[in-house]
Structure formats: C-alpha cells, structure tokens
Amino acid sequence: MREWIYGVGRPKGNEDIHIARYERHNRELMEYFKDRGEQRVVLRLTAGEGWTKLCPFLNERIPGVSFPRANIASEKQNLPWSKN
Numbered sequence: 001m002r003e004w005i006y007g008v009g010r011p012k013g014n015e016d017i018h019i020a021r022y023e024r025h026n027r028e029l030m031e032y033f034k035d036r037g038e039q040r041v042v043l044r045l046t047a048g049e050g051w052t053k054l055c056p057f058l059n060e061r062i063p064g065v066s067f068p069r070a071n072i073a074s075e076k077q078n079l080p081w082s083k084n
Contacts, residue, residue, distance in 0.1 A: 006018055054067075
C-alpha cells in the first residue's frame with residue numbers, strides 16, 4: 001500500500017517522500033474544498049482544537065468526555081525509548 005501511495009515501501013529513509021506526499025494531499029484537499037467552506041472543517045489538533053470546533057460542524061452536542069488524543073509530542077518525550 002505504501003508503495004502505491006508514496007512510490008516507496010518503507011518510511012524510514014524516505015521521510016522526505018512521505019512528508020511531501022502528505023503535504024501535497026493536504027493542499028489538494030484545501031483546493032478541492034476552497035469554495036465549499038460549509039462542507040469542511042479544519043481541526044488544528046496541535047493547537048488544542050477538538051470538540052468545540054468539531055461538534056458544531058457536525059451539528060452535535062459536545063460530549064462530556066475529553067477529546068481523544070494519541071501520540072502527543074510532550075508525552076512521547078517522557079517515554080524511555082525516546083531519550084537520547
């Protein structure tokens with residue numbers, strides 16, 4: 001699947017290719033939805049956006065639980081294998 005999407009199978013050693021494809025994909029999405037703002041929501045998860053931006057877009061109530069987050073950089077820095 002990675003070869004089909006990125007042209008290379010392994011991310012390690014090919015980070016530039018993967019990052020470029022990711023950024024191109026985001027640009028393509030923004031271009032596609034540029035005139036359809038009511039049909040898109042952009043969440044800046046690293047800036048803390050979550051339920052308060054997502055739920056009104058979906059016309060749903062904000063749940064009484066924290067917005068799910070995983071792979072938070074500040075938490076990863078505390079993992080034993082992330083220390084140099």
